[in-house]
Amino acid sequence: MKNTVLVVEDNEMNRMMLVSFLEDTYQVLEAENGREALEILQNSRNKISAVIVDLIMPEMNGYEFLKVYSSSPELLNVPVIVSTGEEGEDVEIECLGYGAWDFIRKPYNPHIIRFRVKNVIERSEFYLLRQLRYQEQFDTLTGIYIQNMFVHQTEKMLKENPDTDFMILHFDIYQFQVYNSVFGRREGDKLLCHIADLLRRMAEHVEHMTYCRIEADAFGICVPASVGDEIQKVVEYFQKDFQEYQRDYNILSNMGVFYIEDREASIPAMIDHARLASKECKGNYIYNYYIYTERMGEDIQEAQKIVNDMEQAMKEEQFVLYLQPKYGLTDYKLAGAEVLTRWITPDKGMVSPGKFIPIFEKNGLIMKLDFYIWEQSCKLIRSWLDRGIEPFPISINISRVSMYNPRIVEEIHELTVKYDIPPRLFQLELTESAYTDNPETIKKAMHQLQEYGHTILMDDFGSGYSSLNVLKDISVDVLKLDMKFMAASGSENQKRSESIVANVIHLAKDLELPVIAEGVEEKEQVDFLNSVGCEYVQGYYFAKPMPVEEYEKLAFV
Numbered sequence: 198m199k200n201t202v203l204v205v206e207d208n209e210m211n212r213m214m215l216v217s218f219l220e221d222t223y224q225v226l227e228a229e230n231g232r233e234a235l236e237i238l239q240n241s242r243n244k245i246s247a248v249i250v251d252l253i254m255p256e257m258n259g260y261e262f263l264k265v266y267s268s269s270p271e272l273l274n275v276p277v278i279v280s281t282g283e284e285g286e287d288v289e290i291e292c293l294g295y296g297a298w299d300f301i302r303k304p305y306n307p308h309i310i311r312f313r314v315k316n317v318i319e320r321s322e323f324y325l326l327r328q329l330r331y332q333e334q335f336d337t338l339t340g341i342y343i344q345n346m347f348v349h350q351t352e353k354m355l356k357e358n359p360d361t362d363f364m365i366l367h368f369d370i371y372q373f374q375v376y377n378s379v380f381g382r383r384e385g386d387k388l389l390c391h392i393a394d395l396l397r398r399m400a401e402h403v404e405h406m407t408y409c410r411i412e413a414d415a416f417g418i419c420v421p422a423s424v425g426d427e428i429q430k431v432v433e434y435f436q437k438d439f440q441e442y443q444r445d446y447n448i449l450s451n452m453g454v455f456y457i458e459d460r461e462a463s464i465p466a467m468i469d470h471a472r473l474a475s476k477e478c479k480g481n482y483i484y485n486y487y488i489y490t491e492r493m494g495e496d497i498q499e500a501q502k503i504v505n506d507m508e509q510a511m512k513e514e515q516f517v518l519y520l521q522p523k524y525g526l527t528d529y530k531l532a533g534a535e536v537l538t539r540w541i542t543p544d545k546g547m548v549s550p551g552k553f554i555p556i557f558e559k560n561g562l563i564m565k566l567d568f569y570i571w572e573q574s575c576k577l578i579r580s581w582l583d584r585g586i587e588p589f590p591i592s593i594n595i596s597r598v599s600m601y602n603p604r605i606v607e608e609i610h611e612l613t614v615k616y617d618i619p620p621r622l623f624q625l626e627l628t629e630s631a632y633t634d635n636p637e638t639i640k641k642a643m644h645q646l647q648e649y650g651h652t653i654l655m656d657d658f659g660s661g662y663s664s665l666n667v668l669k670d671i672s673v674d675v676l677k678l679d680m681k682f683m684a685a686s687g688s689e690n691q692k693r694s695e696s697i698v699a700n701v702i703h704l705a706k707d708l709e710l711p712v713i714a715e716g717v718e719e720k721e722q723v724d725f726l727n728s729v730g731c732e733y734v735q736g737y738y739f740a741k742p743m744p745v746e747e748y749e750k751l752a753f754v
Contacts, residue, residue, distance in 0.1 A: 201245050205254070206249070249314070250278070260295070263277065264295060266295065278300065281300065282303040342410075361422075364456045366418040367415065368392075369416065369451055399431075431452075432452055449482065474487040477493075507566075518573055520537070521740065522748065524733065525732065535594075535626065558598055620646075624651065625653055626656045632667045636671065653673045655667070657677065657679050658701070673710065674710070676701075678712055680736065717738045
């Protein structure tokens with residue numbers, strides 16, 4: 198395929214002359230001014246290999262074209278040859294300042310034109326090839342190795358030093374995106390370049406060391422394991438420098454350490470192990486590094502297996518509803534139940550919610566599980582109604598992650614319509630911390646759901662730092678107070694915790710909000726709650742979470 202040359206010249210005779218000199222060797226495009234040329238450069242499907250631009254033109258002259266060209270990184274790799282009839286070094290200096298690659302003088306000499314076009318195209322192709330080769334080895338921002346080259350050099354270093362033990366370090370900045378938002382992207386880039394300089398300096402004092410920028414603010418390092426004896430000093434080396442580098446912001450680094458035992462293992466896998474270790478110390482202002490253990494790998498594999506098994510588990514309805522009754526405290530009569538999820542597998546039995554719920558919350562699968570449980574709950578209520586039973590309300594949990602679903606109101610409403618469920622029987626529980634995460638969105642969603650007839654329960658009230666603000670800003674219908682909030686009977690803090698609980702209940706009464714105390718396990722707690730006017734209770738003292746069949750016997754027989 199022929200290279201493409203763009204000729205930008207307003208004089209038709211001169212333009213036709215340039216085209217005739219070049220068309221045997223190149224595909225030639227034409228423009229009458231700088232504005233047309235820029236449109237062609239930006240919209241042309243064919244890559245432009247060179248531009249010949251006249252200086253004196255209407256609408257946008259050559260100087261104006263060069264100003265735009267010099268400020269457009271995507272255009273700078275296209276060589277520009279300036280065509281001019283003007284004499285003097287001042288013209289050349291100004292054009293070169295704007296990034297022009299070469300000059301041709303009028304009147305045109307066809308041989309000079311062909312040679313100069315050929316030369317700038319060859320120079321640009323060589324430059325691009327060199328750029329590509331550089332980018333295959335080095336990070337364009339920091340100038341240090343990219344991960345692929347780091348892997349290659351590290352494998353080489355391990356082979357050349359068979360008697361030296363090595364370790365891989367994964368290094369990054371805690372909440373680097375916050376630093377970017379505070380100081381701007383340019384300052385964030387400067388910090389990354391500064392870290393690269395720190396690594397270069399560190400390499401001057403370590404006999405064998407490779408390092409790279411993995412991505413974003415993450416860096417990989419391989420050093421002799423003997424450095425591990427002073428790993429705290431390595432971390433302090435970075436932290437001390439960061440304190441001097443940016444006095445207005447506490448830059449906190451995290452470091453994961455992986456000791457290499459099997460030299461035949463893949464370097465990228467080792468980096469992943471070190472990265473997993475670094476996550477263990479995220480946000481820790483005391484311990485800034487963590488050493489990888491086999492247990493970490495086992496936990497990751499177990500978590501991945503849980504994720505992999507989820508889809509099949511849903512198809513086979515391994516996720517089942519358990520119901521924990523709620524009782525009125527004045528008469529000890531059943532008043533409803535909370536829906537809880539249990540995963541019962543055919544081979545291993547019950548999987549603890551403490552295992553799979555955090556994993557699903559972390560990777561977003563909790564939204565899918567939430568919807569599944571909501572629908573199963575609606576089916577359950579529908580089955581009761583079809584049997585002529587007037588059931589007590591049941592409450593379902595809405596995870597913090599699900600609250601970011603922009604269709605959450607529609608999805609819950611559509612379920613109640615689909616199964617013809619009175620919304621008063623389908624109550625919604627949301628933790629206090631979810632309110633504080635996203636207050637405006639949740640306030641709007643909760644208000645819409647209340648208008649549809651749902652009762653909103655604030656779960657774990659008092660566990661967050663903004664409880665009173667949440668009560669002030671968001672209208673809820675019921676408060677759920679976790680009795681873990683209370684000190685154990687006979688402890689020195691018992692009176693203080695009882696006083697706080699009593700005042701919370703009194704406050705709720707002033708706001709005309711019923712209170713459900715959950716986690717009630719002792720008679721002393723029941724007596725105390727009765728004495729301070731709590732309306733409802735839920736906990737092992739009255740009933741554990743139970744299968745639907747057991748709840749039905751308790752509630753309807």
